[in-house]
Amino acid sequence: MSITGESFSDDEDFKKLTQANFRKIRNKSAKIGYADGVSNGQEETFQSAFDMGYVDGLRTGFEFEKYQAFYNSSSTVEIQDEGLNQEKSLFINMAMPSATDESHRRFFEYEKETPSTISGHQKNYVDNFLQQCQRTLPLTTSLLATKNSVE
Structure with missing residues (x-):
């Protein structure tokens, strides 16, 4: 069986068409x-940053608010302990x-840094506050100490 010029051309055309279609499919697949x-990647990064921010925000709010709540509630009762009365004045x-308050959020100072770096700054900020309270x-710090608070 001999190959005529016409069938040879058809085979070549089919081969070229197949290769062109394969390239298009490969390029589209690569783009997709x-x-x-x-x-x-964006979803994972956003979720990770959100998770860190949530933990940091919860810890910041909890640690600051527990002192506020303690002293606010002590306004309704008379404290018999002189040391706690003195600490209330100091507070x-x-x-x-x-x-x-936004002043507790380290994001605004370090917004160009990575989420983990910002989280580290936030942790240091809260730790410094707890050390100041200590x-x-x-x-008061002794009364309000939690497992993960100032040691």
Whole structure:
């Protein structure tokens, strides 16, 4: 069986068409794969950053608010302990902003850094606050100490 010029041309055309279609499919697959990878990476990064921010925000709010709540509730009852009364005055002089105040958020100072770095700054900020309370308000800190608080 001999190959005529016409059938040879048809085979070549079919081969070229098949290769062109394969390239198009491969390129589209690569683009879709890239887009999926970018999307998945963004989702993972956003979720990870959200998780860190949630933990940091909860800890910050909890640690600051427990002192506020303690002293606010002590206004309705008379404290018999002179040391706690003195610490209450010291706490008032600390003029601590509300736990939800933006001044407690380290994000605004370090927004160009990675989420884990910002989280580290937030942790240090809360740790410094707890150390200040330990020095200034030792009786209150002892009463309010939690497992993960100042040691």
